Amino acid sequence: MSHDFDNQPDRVGTDSTKWKRYEGRDVLPAWVADMDFSAAPPILDALRRRLEHPVLGYASARRSTLDAVLRYLEERHGWRVAPESVVFTPAVVPSLHGVIRAAAEPSESVLTATPVYPPFLSAPVLSGRGLERVPLAFENGRWVFDFDAMEAALARSRVRVFLLCNPHNPVGRVFEKAELERLAEFAGRHGIVVCSDEIHCDLVHDAQARHVTFATLDSPAARSCVSLFSASKTYNTAGLLCGYAVIPDPQLRTRFRRALSGVANEVNIFGFAALEAAYNHGESWRLQLLDYLRGNLDLVMSEVASAPGLGIAQRPQATYLAWVDARGYGLENPAAAFEEGGVGLNDGADFGFPGFVRLNFGCPRSRLREILRRIRATAERLSRR
Numbered sequence: 001m002s003h004d005f006d007n008q009p010d011r012v013g014t015d016s017t018k019w020k021r022y023e024g025r026d027v028l029p030a031w032v033a034d035m036d037f038s039a040a041p042p043i044l045d046a047l048r049r050r051l052e053h054p055v056l057g058y059a060s061a062r063r064s065t066l067d068a069v070l071r072y073l074e075e076r077h078g079w080r081v082a083p084e085s086v087v088f089t090p091a092v093v094p095s096l097h098g099v100i101r102a103a104a105e106p107s108e109s110v111l112t113a114t115p116v117y118p119p120f121l122s123a124p125v126l127s128g129r130g131l132e133r134v135p136l137a138f139e140n141g142r143w144v145f146d147f148d149a150m151e152a153a154l155a156r157s158r159v160r161v162f163l164l165c166n167p168h169n170p171v172g173r174v175f176e177k178a179e180l181e182r183l184a185e186f187a188g189r190h191g192i193v194v195c196s197d198e199i200h201c202d203l204v205h206d207a208q209a210r211h212v213t214f215a216t217l218d219s220p221a222a223r224s225c226v227s228l229f230s231a232s233k234t235y236n237t238a239g240l241l242c243g244y245a246v247i248p249d250p251q252l253r254t255r256f257r258r259a260l261s262g263v264a265n266e267v268n269i270f271g272f273a274a275l276e277a278a279y280n281h282g283e284s285w286r287l288q289l290l291d292y293l294r295g296n297l298d299l300v301m302s303e304v305a306s307a308p309g310l311g312i313a314q315r316p317q318a319t320y321l322a323w324v325d326a327r328g329y330g331l332e333n334p335a336a337a338f339e340e341g342g343v344g345l346n347d348g349a350d351f352g353f354p355g356f357v358r359l360n361f362g363c364p365r366s367r368l369r370e371i372l373r374r375i376r377a378t379a380e381r382l383s384r385r
């Protein structure tokens, strides 16, 4: 069945976090990582079926949901996982907190590479751990880890956890196997637990790029890592609250469960139904989504590249997010200027990288055209100042 991504329902008044921010204002939201697309029909059917049973008590994954996850990990990621390694969680962000609290003591630190999804920067601090952030380097046309700077960070703090965003939000990199192997070697040498957030792994639209699941590398750091997954970015079901961590190390898994116990251990009953339907029946929709996103990204690349003062250093290989360099205007908060121009973007400062903005292009093309027209008009105004 072919899905019509061009024609999508209005989200105003639907409790949408993305749309509520600008309700009553002429600002088109292109910020939080939430697409303006209806969920895939097999997911909606599964939710309707679940609602036919009217009792909605506490939920635990049934065996068929766990089997769908195990099959997905094996077929998509080439990773055979023991069922007990899978820990269901309401979302990925609580799991970031859980991993940090399970793997680092309060006197120890977490390392990550910026720019990065803001909870990577807030979770260590909110967990009472130290934070070391090292900027990604831009070399030979792509964003890469700066291993020298990462080694230097270890001289400053006792780092126990590396938070990896794989693929990377916001720069859209799909890291290559050799880069991840180098990271695994670095982590193994320093006794660092890698927490690999793979939430964007099914959103790779660059035909040349191949996602490598960190845990499948042949290295001790890969065997002792924590991997975080959710179908919610790909299938746009974040409001259903269902994700999972894969933690093969039994001791780390116990500490992780303990850290989340009573705080974030219950999954939404509809989340399980959506996850199982997404993995078992969502592939045709996903492939159509990737085609559509590729078309949207072509538009973003041509419009943003030609707007005065803006640039995208590397075309994203995955995600529906573009990392836009607006440093040319010398503004402290460029997102505020674009908001005045009628588009709601994320500001780079929240990602540890001021001067940039993040654009969400996961929306119908006609709306994206209007977003890009407004961005361009704002860029022209800013560049004339």
Ligand SMILES: Cc1ncc(COP(=O)(O)O)c(C=O)c1O
Pocket: 032, 033, 090, 091, 092, 093, 094, 117, 165, 169, 197, 199, 200, 230, 232, 238, 243
């Ligand atoms: C890298 C990354 N991890 C986690 C999340 C959020 O996941 P969840 O809603 O499951 O907490 C996002 C959302 O944008 C993300 O980009």
